[in-house]
Amino acid sequence: MLDCYDIAEKLRLTSKLMELHDGNEFKIKSLAGAAFRLSKMHLAPEDFTEEKVAQQEGIGKSIAKTIVEIAHAGTSKELDKLLGETPAGVVEMLSIKGIGPKKVKQLWKELVVESPGDLLYACYENRLVDLKGFGQKTQESIKQSIEFMQVASGKAHYATVEELADGFVEELKELQYVSNISLTGDIYRKNETLSSIDILIASDEVFEQEFKSPLPINLIFVTEEEFYYELVKTSSASEHLTKIKFDSLTDKNFLSEEDVYKALNQSYFIPEWRDGLFDEEIQKKYPTHLIEEKDLKGILHNHSTYSDGANTLEEMATYCKELGYEYFGIADHSKSATYANGLKEDRIVTQHKEIDELNKKLAPFKILKGTECDILYDGSLDYSNEVLSAFDYIVASIHQHFKMDEEKATARLIKAIENPYTTILGHPTGRLLLGRPGYPINHKKVIDACAANNVIMELNAHPYRLDIDWRWIPYCVEKGVKISINPDAHEKKGFHDMHFGTCVARKGLLTKDYCFNALGLAEIESYLKNA
DNA sequence: GCCGTTTTCGGCCCGACTGTTTTCAGTCG
Numbered sequence: 001m002l003d004c005y006d007i008a009e010k011l012r013l014t015s016k017l018m019e020l021h022d023g024n025e026f027k028i029k030s031l032a033g034a035a036f037r038l039s040k041m042h043l044a045p046e047d048f049t050e051e052k053v054a055q056q057e058g059i060g061k062s063i064a065k066t067i068v069e070i071a072h073a074g075t076s077k078e079l080d081k082l083l084g085e086t087p088a089g090v091v092e093m094l095s096i097k098g099i100g101p102k103k104v105k106q107l108w109k110e111l112v113v114e115s116p117g118d119l120l121y122a123c124y125e126n127r128l129v130d131l132k133g134f135g136q137k138t139q140e141s142i143k144q145s146i147e148f149m150q151v152a153s154g155k156a157h158y159a160t161v162e163e164l165a166d167g168f169v170e171e172l173k174e175l176q177y178v179s180n181i182s183l184t185g186d187i188y189r190k191n192e193t194l195s196s197i198d199i200l201i202a203s204d205e206v207f208e209q210e211f212k213s214p215l216p217i218n219l220i221f222v223t224e225e226e227f228y229y230e231l232v233k234t235s236s237a238s239e240h241l242t243k244i245k246f247d248s249l250t251d252k253n254f255l256s257e258e259d260v261y262k263a264l265n266q267s268y269f270i271p272e273w274r275d276g277l278f279d280e281e282i283q284k285k286y287p288t289h290l291i292e293e294k295d296l297k298g299i300l301h302n303h304s305t306y307s308d309g310a311n312t313l314e315e316m317a318t319y320c321k322e323l324g325y326e327y328f329g330i331a332d333h334s335k336s337a338t339y340a341n342g343l344k345e346d347r348i349v350t351q352h353k354e355i356d357e358l359n360k361k362l363a364p365f366k367i368l369k370g371t372e373c374d375i376l377y378d379g380s381l382d383y384s385n386e387v388l389s390a391f392d393y394i395v396a397s398i399h400q401h402f403k404m405d406e407e408k409a410t411a412r413l414i415k416a417i418e419n420p421y422t423t424i425l426g427h428p429t430g431r432l433l434l435g436r437p438g439y440p441i442n443h444k445k446v447i448d449a450c451a452a453n454n455v456i457m458e459l460n461a462h463p464y465r466l467d468i469d470w471r472w473i474p475y476c477v478e479k480g481v482k483i484s485i486n487p488d489a490h491e492k493k494g495f496h497d498m499h500f501g502t503c504v505a506r507k508g509l510l511t512k513d514y515c516f517n518a519l520g521l522a523e524i525e526s527y528l529k530n531a
Numbered sequence: 532g533c534c535g536t537t538t539t540c541g542g543c544c545c546g547a548c549t550g551t552t553t554t555c556a557g558t559c560g
Contacts (some may be wrong), residue, residue, distance in 0.1 A: 026543070030532040033544090060533050098549095101556050135551055 001045055007070045008039035010079060011063070015083035015233045018092050018106070019101035023283050034063045038415025048072075072424060097145045098138070106131060111339055111487050112400075117435020120146040123466060125308050126489050127339060135503070149216040150434050155195050157433060159463030159500050161187065161215055165197045168211055180483045184220065184234040189270045190503040192466050193433050200234055202227040215444045221454050228254040232261075232274075239276025240269070272507045281437035281509065282312060289484075289512045293502045297520050299495055300329035301426065301458065301486035306351050308340035309333035311490035312353070313367070314358055319492040321365040326521040330355070331370035331395045334382035338397075342374070345387055352390065356483075366521055369394045372426055377401050379415025380420070388421040393457065395486070397426030400437070406440040413441060415451040424484050424516075424531060425450060427460040427467040435444070435464060451479040454531065459508075461487045461501025473508030 002010075015031035018024075037058050047053070047143060048071045054064035067447060069076045083091065093104045093116055107113045113122050118145060130140040150156065165187055173181050175310050178201055182188065185198030196216045211217050222230040231243065231251040242249070254260050261268045267286050269279075289295075303309035304316050311319075312331060320328040333342035333349070334354065343351065346373070355367045369392045375383040381388065381396060396416045404412065406427040407468060416422055428446060431438030450457055457476050460467045465488065468476070476483060485501040487494050505515070512518045 024532080027532045029544075030534095033533085058533070062532060098558075102557060133551070133556070137550060143552095 001048075002071050002074060004038050004041045004043055007067055007384070008035045010070050010075065010448060011035035011038065013094070014076070014079045014082060015078070017086060017091070019092070020042070020086060020105045021489070022370050030058070031063065034059045036104045038067065039507055061123070080266050082305060084259065087114045089118065090118050093119060095139060096142065096149065098141045107132070115436055116146045117432045120435060121432050124464070125340065126310050127308055133410040140278050155193050155434055155466045156215050157463045158187070158190060158192050158194060158503070161194060161197060161213070162227055164213060168197070168213070168217065169199060172199065172201065172209065175236070178203045179224045182231055182523045184231055185218070188235045189274055190272050190507060198234065200227070200231055212464050215496060226252045228257050228260055235271050236274040237276045240274045240279060242325065243276055244269070244281040270506070275507070277471060278509060287354070287509050291502060291505050291510045291512055291515050291518065292438065293499060295512045295515065295518045296325070296485060296502070298325050298327035298329065299332045299487060299489070299498065300368070300370060300393070300484055300487040300517055302329065302426065302494070303332050303372075304330055306347065307337070309341055313354060316492060317358055317362060317365070317367050320495060321362055323495060327366045327368055327524065329368040329370045330392065331372040334371055334373045336374045337399055345383070347389065348387065355438060364521075367403065370395060372397050374399055375412065375416040377412070379412040381416060381419055385421065393423035395424045395426040398430055402430060402439050404439055406442055409439040410442045413446050414449040417446070417453050417455045422455050422484070422530070423455070424456045426458045426460050427488070428457065429467050429469070431467050432464050434468060438467065447472065447476050447479055447481055450476070450481045456482045456484050459483050459485050459501050461485050461497045463497060463500040466500065466504050470504040470508030473505065473510050477510070477514050480518040482514050483510055484516070
């Protein structure tokens with residue numbers, strides 16, 4: 001039997017859902033009012049009869065009936081019906097602080113946002129500011145609310161805590177009794193989502209430290225002599241420890257992590273490789289030139305104010321040049337992406353004219369003419385062949401119709417891959433880490449199709465996407481499919497997400513040779529010309 | 532849906548705050 005407060009919550013939810021579904025506004029108000037009153041009442045179980053409940057101010061016969069129903073059954077028919085008509089993620093959105101049913105309804109109906117994860121990404125893409133009644137500040141506060149919710153649920157994206165964790169280590173390093181210190185655990189392996197920040201400390205003293213952190217902090221204390229032994233141990237997944245026969249070590253005193261692997265008669269595993277997934281591959285073929293940020297020569301897949309970006313084409317390109325890159329690929333949304341102000345054909349012509357002008361100004365730096373072309377429901381692309389041929393390259397991505405089974409979604413992607421104009425397959429699963437799972441696809445079939453059609457696979461470097469998942473990179477490389485590390489930048493600072501893309505690319509053993517945008521400008525232009 | 536009564540239908544509803552507006556809508560406690 002539920003108590004007054006819990007029943008009130010259900011009534012409140014019912015009224016919010018009714019509001020989402022255009023219910024009678026006075027009915028909605030009386031439900032909300034009844035919920036408010038009920039939440040402050042303390043009725044004994046025997047008081048939950050329709051007659052007694054209906055005596056309360058603001059509660060009439062009808063709501064009294066509902067209250068008794070909920071008290072005994074935990075829910076009501078009306079509530080169940082409304083829940084059945086509402087995507088679960090939209091219901092979750094109702095609990096985001098700062099937005100109520102009216103705004104949730106607007107987001108759901110006008111932006112087709114169906115979960116807090118969707119919504120967070122829409123904030124990142126700057127899509128809320130143009131909605132009536134929304135603005136920059138509302139968007140920012142929604143973003144913060146959702147980030148808070150995600151952290152509150154016990155997990156955070158790597159990007160959210162990277163800087164913070166490094167700061168903690170620096171802070172602790174200053175303590176005189178700390179003789180050695182390092183991050184360890186998942187964060188040391190640069191895993192894409194984290195549930196704690198683990199720090200290994202060599203110290204004679206065990207101490208406690210207060211941190212302001214969104215994730216729990218585990219301080220692990222060891223002796224100075226055993227520091228590197230413990231570092232390898234605590235930073236490795238158990239699968240990795242088993243494969244390298246870590247337990248066979250008798251000595252625990254080492255001078256470095258490399259020495260630990262030497263003693264095990266193993267080649268060295270950088271922390272990123274200690275998940276235990278590719279141990280045999282690494283042993284057989286140690287990657288010769290693992291990708292580094294400095295190998296990246298250009299940035300493809302970016303947005304500008306032409307579609308849903310926050311900075312102009314010129315601002316984006318100029319900043320890209322300032323960062324030392326050789327080229328900048330603009331890939332604004334295509335016409336079907338109406339929510340993102342996708343470009344109709346006439347605006348492509350305008351943009352290309354501007355690019356030609358800017359290229360004169362910025363040479364030898366170059367802006368490449370691209371598009372992030374929507375893959376439509378049936379797998380066809382969003383522009384005619386004639387329009388597609390006007391671009392230097394095409395990033396083909398799915399943005400709509402996410403609810404497909406694996407067979408359909410895979411066929412849809414393969415059809416897009418087989419389109420002769422497709423250069424890069426954008427964020428192949430559409431996942432948002434800690435947000436939504438993405439559509440299910442058969443990765444092998446999709447990668448095989450890329451290989452057969454000479455299509456490059458995107459590794460979307462946005463820390464919420466990191467899509468394609470790095471676990472599939474070795475298979476891409478095996479099939480000869482190159483990887484393009486793309487930030488999907490919607491503003492200048494988005495370029496810095498290349499760092500996170502590179503982190504996971506290294507986890508996936510990506511070498512410079514198989515990274516598409518490690519090609520210099522001349523090489524990439526010649527590739528695009530001949531493709 | 533609830534309420535109240537000038538008894539059966541018309542009006543309901545606190546105020547502060549914020550952000551987006553250009554006089555107000557939505558949210559919250």
